[in-house]
Amino acid sequence: MSKKETVKHTLVVALLVCIVCSVVVASTSVALKSSQQRNKVLDRNKNILAAAGIFDESKHSKADVPALFEQFTVKLADLETGRFISEAEAAEQGIDLQLYDQRKAAKDPALSVALSKSEDIAGIGRRERFARVYLVTSNDERIDRIVLPIRGYGLWGTLYGFLALEGDMNTVAGIGFHEHKETPGLGAEVDNPDWKAIWEGKEIYAADGDVALEVLKGAANPNSANAVHQIDGLSGATLTTRGVDNLIQYWMGDAAFGPLLDKLRS
Numbered sequence: 271m272s273k274k275e276t277v278k279h280t281l282v283v284a285l286l287v288c289i290v291c292s293v294v295v296a297s298t299s300v301a302l303k304s305s306q307q308r309n310k311v312l313d314r315n316k317n318i319l320a321a322a323g324i325f326d327e328s329k330h331s332k333a334d335v336p337a338l339f340e341q342f343t344v345k346l347a348d349l350e351t352g353r354f355i356s357e358a359e360a361a362e363q364g365i366d367l368q369l370y371d372q373r374k375a376a377k378d379p380a381l382s383v384a385l386s387k388s389e390d391i392a393g394i395g396r397r398e399r400f401a402r403v404y405l406v407t408s409n410d411e412r413i414d415r416i417v418l419p420i421r422g423y424g425l426w427g428t429l430y431g432f433l434a435l436e437g438d439m440n441t442v443a444g445i446g447f448h449e450h451k452e453t454p455g456l457g458a459e460v461d462n463p464d465w466k467a468i469w470e471g472k473e474i475y476a477a478d479g480d481v482a483l484e485v486l487k488g489a490a491n492p493n494s495a496n497a498v499h500q501i502d503g504l505s506g507a508t509l510t511t512r513g514v515d516n517l518i519q520y521w522m523g524d525a526a527f528g529p530l531l532d533k534l535r536s
């Protein structure tokens with residue numbers, strides 16, 4: 271063993287290598303964090319635009335997202351009162367409108383309510399009090415389109431998506447599920463453009479104001495009097511289909527976006 275190959279020397283070299291590596295890993299992680307955050311927001315905004323029928327994969331690229339997204343006004347809706355809250359009111363609740371993380375809020379007892387078994391038809395466990403919604407308005411401040419975050423349990427996990435409605439707060443402009451655990455070729459067909467196209471023009475509410483839209487098991491009959499409220503189920507994926515039907519019932523109903531949409535309609 272040479273003079274340099276002592277146990278102490280080996281340990282010092284190993285320690286130095288560890289320190290250098292951890293500094294490199296930590297600084298890379300810090301440097302990447304802001305770009306990861308930016309990409310996350312870009313992705314979310316792209317999904318919102320896609321649900322609203324504004325982002326077209328064949329025409330647009332991710333680089334177009336920031337400019338396209340500028341047409342949206344972002345609001346925070348209080349699901350208890352069915353009205354939008356101002357930035358100042360949000361601040362009173364300790365919420366920064368720009369940084370509000372709805373998924374985190376749904377787990378926070380101060381910002382969400384636990385749902386009983388009979389209330390929890392979408393299988394979400396807790397429902398946040400405030401929801402971030404996205405509006406496209408015309409010059410006279412009339413709402414032309416609204417995009418709402420929706421979620422609910424499918425077969426293997428929670429499906430997260432956005433539902434866009436026309437300015438009548440009733441006609442579906444588009445839908446998309448950007449995150450789910452359903453099986454490719456079965457439940458994951460919720461992402462199939464052909465299936466999503468069926469939703470466009472369908473109506474959520476019956477004349478009496480009840481949620482009438484249903485995702486059927488099997489194909490809808492286009493000649494049925496209820497055809498405007500009916501969506502074909504996904505074949506071989508009855509459980510995912512039921513999950514989507516349940517989450518529409520929940521989020522469009524009185525316990526979630528129903529009161530807000532009522533107010534906006536009137």
Ligand SMILES: Cc1cc2nc3c(=O)[nH]c(=O)nc-3n(C[C@H](O)[C@H](O)[C@H](O)COP(=O)(O)O)c2cc1C
Nearest residue numbers: 425426452453454456457458506507508509510511
């Ligand atoms: C490996 C595997 C993956 C499956 N994935 C899904 C799925 O993502 N969504 C779904 O609804 N059903 C899925 N199914 C099928 C369901 O178990 C069930 O058979 C199906 O929803 C049809 O229900 P039905 O027989 O009552 O019509 C899967 C089955 C298998 C074996």
